[in-house]
Amino acid sequence: MRWGRRDHAVHVPTLLPRERILAHAVAEDGSVIAGTRDALHVVPADGADPTRVPWELVEAAEWDAETSTFRVSEVGEWGAERPESAFVLGESRLLLELVRERVTASxxxxxxxxxxxxxxxxxxxxxxxxxxxxxxxxxxxxxxxxxxxxxxxxxxxxxxxxxxxxxxx
Structure with missing residues (x-):
């Protein structure tokens, strides 16, 4: 996939009009995780509502190479449980590079x-x-x-x- 081009192979309903998918991965459960210049998008395979998390609201993103697990936690409030998601991913190098770069840039x-x-x-x-x-x-x-x-x-x-x-x- 080339950065900067919309990937028509995945459907991400939370994209804003000018957002373009820069990298994506499909989790073992079929969920789609996609990154744009402005946000991380998650389209759950189970039919739950898709989410759009602006990069400045991603508190941390971690990759466990042993289990191929990608974990994302969002900025939250003290005393409240922070929203967190975890996905088992296959080929995800481009998505992981994008996440690191975008979170750092925020x-x-x-x-x-x-x-x-x-x-x-x-x-x-x-x-x-x-x-x-x-x-x-x-x-x-x-x-x-x-x-x-x-x-x-x-x-x-x-x-x-x-x-x-x-x-x-």
């Missing part, structure tokens, strides 16, 4: 800071094509209590400093 800033009880990361994510304000996310270490007023104060200060550094203060 990160504007990522910084680990000390807070009471441990540490946290302040992360700014933006659509790889730009044009939108960054999405700011905190990731707390497991030992940190985000409800602690001291943690909230430290998080607010870290966010203000990060925004200032990227010119958004």
């Amino acid at each position: 990160i504007v800033l990522q910084r680990h800071v000390a807070v009471p009880g441990g540490g946290m990361r302040v992360i700014a994510r933006r659509s790889p094509h730009g044009g939108t304000d960054p999405l700011w996310v905190y990731e707390y270490d497991a030992t940190v209590d985000p409800t602690d007023p001291r943690v909230r104060e430290a998080a607010a200060a870290a966010l203000a400093q990060a925004k200032d550094e990227v010119g958004l203060a």
Whole structure:
């Protein structure tokens, strides 16, 4: 498959009008996982609703070569279970390369800071094509209590400093 051309062999109903499939893979269960410049698309084989996850909302994507399992977790809220999907894939090199490149391109800033009880990361994510304000996310270490007023104060200060550094203060 050539990058930049729409692949007519797969049907992805969540594509926006100008989106084009850059890479895709078909999972062992028949689900289609496709990547465009702007998002990861999943069309489940079981008839469930297809999903479109903008790259800036993909928290992590992991590949387990031993089991050929591709796992994707989405950005979520503290205390809530994060949406996660896993697929057993065959030939998927192009899709995996695209996912790595697009997720990396969405990160504007990522910084680990000390807070009471441990540490946290302040992360700014933006659509790889730009044009939108960054999405700011905190990731707390497991030992940190985000409800602690001291943690909230430290998080607010870290966010203000990060925004200032990227010119958004």
